[in-house]
Amino acid sequence: MGKRWVMEMSPQEARRFKLRRHNSRPKTRLDNLPEDVIQKILSRLPLKEVVQISTLSSGWRHVWRYHPDLIFSVEKLFDGKDKGDQEFVTSVNDILKDHYCTAVNKFKVNYGLSEEHGDDLDGWLSFAVLSKAKNVVLDLRPPPKCPDDVYNFPLHLFDDRNSSCVLSLRLVLVCLRPALNFCGFANLRSLKLHRVYVSKGLHCMLPHCAVLEWLSLTDCFMPSFTMSEPLDHLQYACIQNCSLQSMELHAPNLTVFNYSEQDVPIVLGKFHKLTKAKIEVLSDSDNLDYTFSHLVRAMSNVEEISLRIHIENEARQFMTDSRCDFINLRHLNIEVLVDRDPGCSSGILRLASLLELTPSLEVFNLHVLFNSSLRYNGGGDATKTSGHKLRHLKRVYMSGFADPRGQLELAWYILQHATALERMVIDPDVKTRFGSHRAVEGGQLFQDLLAKYLLLPRFPEVLTVLRAPPPGHQ
Secondary structure, three states, X not given: OHHHHHHOOXXXXXXXXXXXXHHHOOOOOHHHOOHHHHHHHHOOOOHHHHHHHHHHOHXXXXXHHHOOEEEEEHHHHHOOOOOXXXXXXXXXHXXXXXXXXXXXXXXXEEXXXXXXXXXXXXXXXXXXXXXXXXXXXXXXXXXOOOXXXXXXXXXXHOOOOOOOOOOEEEEEOEEEOOOOOOOOOOOOOEEEEEOOEEOOOOOOOHHHOOOOOEEEEEOOEOOOEEOOOOOOOOOEEEEEOOOOOOEEEOOOOOOEEEEEEOOOOEEEOOOOOOOEEEEEEOOOOOXXXXXXHHHHHHOOOOOEEEEEEEEEOOOOOOOOOOOOOOOOOOEEEEXXXXXXXXXXXXXXXXXXXXXXXXXXXXXEEEEEEEOOOOOOOOOOXXXXXXXXXXXXXXXXXXEOOOOHHHHHHHHHHHHHHOOOOOEEEEEOOHHHHHOOOOHHHHHHHHHHHXXXXXXHHHOOOOEEEOOOOOOOOO
């Protein structure tokens, strides 16, 4: 009967009826919720908003003091308006003074401070240790005017008892001086150092990071990276532009490896589980043999490699031991800087010997750059190959053509030996290579060589030649 009566009401009466029912329901006030529930809700908000919300209720006055994420930056404290060093330091000190120092998840400072503020920075890091912070970030960019003013990171605060809660550590623009007796970070899983001055190497510190999984060293200043003891749990390693004089790494469970350094003495243990690698050797001389004999040779099980190498375009055999096959390599990306006379094609043709060591290769991308003026002499001795079939190679992309003769001869070799090839794309990109002042000569040379090898008429079903600028085109 009640439902029928409601159905007979006018729209205005029905709205008033629903409003009365809504207002008669019992209300749940947020401040009536258990404290741990309130903390969980507010922990999902930025600290600044939590501080503002805490003024709405006397019962919430101290809730912000439990907030688990303490992130101090100009954006978080001052809405992006920098008020100077002293104001930043004072604001951080005031917040930490009133925080209850319990269950901190993330502790981050992102501001350009130096050794001048060392006492304050030491105090903040002591707070992070006492609060058992799991993730610690100290990013002191921009750098001080004098390199000697870089802040000395207090590793002694993170001894074996105090640092057991730290799971990840990221440091930017600090000085790190590991002591021989340092034994902290027993549970550290991620270590990221950027523009860090490492005075004594990391061999005193990393062996105690028994569960380390992620290691990133970029643009650091360190004389060497020597880890004779294996890092058994390490899965990701990135070492780039650290001006190393020597390098040693043993990580049997590594899956991803990014490396960009000079051609220095290097020792790598076998990376049995490596699936992806990116290698760049910073050298002005030919480093193809070095790259494979010292670096890639330790990665016999890798599935994808990206290389940036330097080749002198002269007759020379590929020296890698033929017994070292890359049986699982399926994707190979190579960027080559060609030096010397582009008329000697054997430099690029040395890559044919490399292809014969990759029986499972499916995708091959090659981009060739040239760092001198183009001179085509039409000579050069071809590198000898064994003639092995490339039975799994399906897709090839070749661009740059700074050495058109060498690259087209390599393309000819692949077309003859890749029995499963589905597509080859040749992208001359001549104007980009030589600039407008070289486009005429470069375009004419490419077209002459393309006509000489007759690649397109012989392999129309798999070969695509992207449109090159015609002779005389600017």
